[in-house]
Amino acid sequence: MGHLRRGGVLAAVLTLLLAGASPAPAAGPDRYRNPVSAGFADTFADPVVVRGDDGLWYAFGTSDPLREGEGTPHRVPIARSADLVDWSYVGDAFAPDQRPAYAAPGAAFWAPDVRRLGGRWVMYMTVTDTTVSADTFDTAVGVATAPSPAGPWTFADEPVVAPRPGAGGGYLWTIDPSQLTGADGRSWLYYGSYYGGIAVTELSPDGLRAVGTPTPVAVDNKFEGAYVLRRDGWYYLFASTANCCAGPATGYSVQVGRARDPRGPFTDRDGQRLDVSRAGGTPVLTQNGNRWIGTGHNAVLTDLSGQDWIAYHAIDRADPYLDEPFGVNERPMLLDRLDWIDGWPTVNAGAGPSDGARPAPVTTGRIDARFATADLRDWRVESGTWRAAGGVLTGTGALASRTRIGGDLRAETDLRLTGATTAGLRLGGVDVRVGGGRLTAGSAGTPLPAGADLTDRHTLAIEVRGRQLVATLSPSRLGDPVARVSLRLPRPATGALTLRAQDGPAEFDNVSVARLYRPVRHPVAPPRVGPVLRGFSDEFTGGLDPAWQWVRQDPAATVTGGALRWPVQDADLSGTGNTAGVLLRDAPTGDYVAETKVTLDLGEDTVRNYQQAGLVAYVDDDRFARLTQVAIWNTRQVEYGYELPFAGQPVYGGSIVGTPGTTTWLRLAHHVDRVTGEHEFRAGSSRDGKHWTWGAVWTFPADTTPRIGLVAHGGATPAVTAEFDYLRFHR
Template sequence: MALLGGLALSASLVTAPGAATAAPAGRAAPQAPPATYTNPVTAGTVDTLPDPTMVRAKDGAWYAYGTTNPIFSSKGETREHFLPILRSTDMVTWTYAGDVFAQEARPSWWRSNTRAWAPDIRYLDGRYYLTYSLSTSGIGLATSDSPTGPWTDRGQLVPPNSGCPSNAIDQALFTDSDGTHYLYWGSYDTICVSAMNATATALRGPVTQIARGRRAEGGFVVNRGGWYYLFYSDGGCCDGAFSGYTVKVGRSKSPRGPFLAPDGQDLMDLRSHAGIVAAANGNTFVGPGHNAITTDLAGQDWLVYHGIPSATPDFPPLNTVDGVKTLSQRPLLIDRLDWIGGWPVLRAGAGPSDTPQAAPVTTGVVQSGFETASLAGWRLRGGKGEKWSVTQVPDAGGVLTQTGSPTKGLPALLTSDTRVNGDSRVEADLRITGGGSAGAVGLVVSERGNDRVTAWLDRGRKALLVSVSDGKKSTETSAPLPAGFDYDDWHNVAVEVRGHILTAQVSEDRLGDPLGTVTATVPDAGVRGRVGVASLGTTVQADNLSAADLYVPVTERVDDPQLGPLLPAYSDDFDGTGRPEAGDPAWTWVRGAGAANAVKADGALTWPTQNAEIYTTNNTASVLTRPTPAGDYVVEAKLAFNGTRGNQQAGILLYENDDRWFKLAHSVLPLTGLANTVLHQTEFGKEAERPTTVPATAVFNGPMFGGPPAVTTWLRLAYHYDAVHNENEVRMATSTDGSSWTWGGVWTMPKRGDLKIGLVSMNASGALATFDYVHTYPLK
């Protein structure tokens, strides 16, 4: 398609994986991981999994959690599941694993009409923390020793009156490198953050506003390369095929902000923001959003999010605890998240996928979950007197356990028979089981004779330490770990070696919140040898050890739409004076009598806003129209707008009639939660019939939001006709200088009549729109 190009996938696939790990008792053995996947990955398992979050648990599987919804509606079930849970060994093939709360066992402190929304999952202090929102506002906490429960209700974490001016929902936890826990939350239209106590069970300290935007919500933070990235969604989440949900991002040097978009704009500015990570691209999904992030065994990041299938966007009416509702289907999608020039973007800017894609790497060249008693394929090296065996423990199943009498000063190693060669990611879950205040557990990254690279959790030094030895000399590089770091709890140590550069990180849950990071130089390019586990001066346990070919990063974005030469017959620079149609008869009016003060002067069309609109059944505003060219094209307008109060707007349209159109406008919209405060938004909407609702909605309207507007804003609508589906596809773009453009999402609708180029200045009187020009170009 012409509006969002495709991209050849660059993620590495493991072509020679080791043997799959055996399943714990009562679980089916995992199959060989698929080479490809197709969204939605939950197809055939559940109908929907809105607002998804995901974690790799200590049993080596991935678990996904979603908002309360009718997940088995297609199978005839008429009830909702409260925070459903899915399980997968490959992030692609999922099975239903239960619910966090049974309907008949909801916490007693919930209001009777509340529904549980937007879970967030973390692994902290040796247990799983699941925070969730209540539809009536407020945030709860449940904990468990297992990713599937049983869950212990910990009560209300954040009350409805939270100190944040927006709704107290859509929360996510984050742990900083100093061990401080933070909670992010907010919806409609402000996102806030507060520090938490040491056990992450209560807020502590001030509540700080960090982002504002129309319908901004779903904040999720990761720490990467010394930056804190705040992912969030704006636009409408849940309006079926009219859902304008879009994932955006800003970054900061502090978990409290300020967070800035790629153009340098503070996310607290009262304008819509650039930094688009994922937006609808005109394929079979709309409304991509409310994301989490997970990482596969090759080190590739994946965006975990929901999307709405445009062909079947809505459920039949459902009788919920909060009345009868028409809910949108929002199944689980995953796609490769690329980091290009320091900024994340989905599939290099190609957007959500709906065709086969290279699957996440979930099996390594070396891999073991140590589920069987046999240690065939592993060899003991180093110290004497140590014993290595497999022990069964709750949650994790089988784990590698080292006991005996560790030899002081000489590490004990258990390494793989299989050698790893080249750029690799090596990781394992590690913990110290011996008492005292000293000792270390290590991940052997490369061992070849006397050449050895090991990443240590060193309890005596209170540090993550990387040692590089060639048998003659050794070098050490370390980073301190937080004062409260508990070496007895499971921690994940992941090491990536690309060329001669090694990066090691330790975290509790692999969710972009490292507690320590070390970068070192290694003599050999890539990993050259065996991998394994080491202990020094104590006894240890290890699990989920893997070594996989390191992912190949994508470094260039897909191309933006390219424009051909100006089409003068479909353009106007508004030279001369008087009415626009007098100088150029291609212009015609819809209800033109109401726009008698729209005139040309000084090379521009000036048009005061009307107290009128074209919104569903209220069609009173004037629309200035002219024909569109044949084929695919781009309409561009330069607009100066001085709106100051809610609902004033002006912009361009591709207009079929009053009830079928695409519109891109500089809109002034009220900020929810703060009186007498407005947002300036680039609002991209469509209006058409919504036949999938019950009863069918004759006319419906949905917005998505693009980059920031300014006093003068350049607007573009790029049109493509999809002949295969007989569908109009329109993509928006905005600019504040006429040269650097923020390309946003795509709206579609079935093609019926012809579209016209349109201009509007409307919705609330008192502002002035000045159109410097309207230019039309062929789309290459």
């Protein structure tokens, strides 16, 4: 949900109220511009988006005021759209006096997750305050059901996951739920946050009760906001990290790991686990230097072309609060293309959040049948009887489209077997059907999970690229295929799309055929690292170079044996303390990359708050970007912290970049924006000096002159010394 960061490094306020922006100008036909929520809300945090049975799209957000000056939080606001771009407010899921019996009177509802389960819609949400104790944050995961995404929503009497007392006092943060139906048809719920980590538990078949023993899947003090989907045999755990709500210093971002089992273990691209002290996480979405910061708490959806999209919230760094400074963080809903490159998801091929006109999602196709009327003039009855009524097509036999189709395409339908033994689509001479416990495409087939109930609505989708056909069956259309089959076609698929039901009636709805999306194959290039600029660099081979300048010199820092050895100071640089030493040197003009190699033995698992060492881009004590390997409670992270003056006081936040080793290589890539003149610093880290993870961008005003330096501070117990091998600048 993106609320609080446990502890001092990224401490935040429990006011988890959120996002906004002024209405975005029209982007033109088939294009859109972020934030997509601007038409109905200034803030719409923790969004999740589903496609309703009516073919429209529904978005749900955290309980907050929607507009500046409104003051009163909405109780899970709902918006609706026909095209995923233009949204309108539908209403709130819950009335002001509506709450489950276990919720305290002042409870809020955060981070909804909505799914179609069986013959109804189910919403999981954080209930922030319950009646189990006097603690005002004894959170639980609640659940409600409805006949449609628009409601009416009715709470279940009991929470799915009850409040959990923490061993260290208080209650574990039982927040940010996300449901997934696994490949075997079992239902799972992910939940948790910084205090307690993320866990997964199996759900009862109706999705209303947790059963079995929860399994930890992501370490505490690093991740929250879980969202899981299944693709190509892998389960992908998306999780947000760092602070959701630090106003103009918010560095929230999304990372991912994957596993073959919904219970993990999840590992990142480098093989690092997400459930250990030095937790991994491959970046999916992080700020890139444009207006958007704090890009996190995501959901994933698929348009009619098969292209995946990521919905998330972000903060406009020029307008970070909904009303007054240090109140509700203003976090509108954004939407961007989610690409899969070499088996890993990334936003806009790694370019990050968009801030200009972009190609819009595909939400209509050459065939786009919602069956809102009885008119079937675009269809031809080949056999049997067919009737459209109430937004559903019911029939038995065969019904063919009069529109001919061909080429690379995606066809889909919502399907329910009300009497038929099998039903499905015929495309290019190939029958793709469900029934008899199987999903079949031509001569290829695969079993459905035991207990799969085809009298409940499922989405059947077919993608044809060249002569390869892939069919999937999904209960929620949210990255949850319970069956997948592929077939090599003898010839290109052309002709009519035919709906078929055998031995009885079946219901069809939301039948579409659209041109198949074109996948992105290559990521955007990382920052270029050229030759070393010897005149600006120091290898620490002959004492401390005279070009270095101290802010609060530390005489304990010495250069010996080809390294700068600096005992970690019992001091800090964030906030108003400003007691830590900073060792600086002037940077080159223009674009460059600064790099250091730092060894710091922080151990693992134990609390070492907040010992750290690394690079800093520094203007003064109230404006700097600090890239360090750091101990944050039981975890070891690479934190890219940022401080700036705002509304008369320093504000600190940060982002997370990669996984540290005892020895970690760190880089800051500097770029001057050609339009604004701002200094942009992008952070990178490596465990071996060869394979780099690149993360967030922090910016400095054009009229500043940042210097580059080194820091080693955050606590003197136990005593530990940072060892820097060099500071190099590359053009």
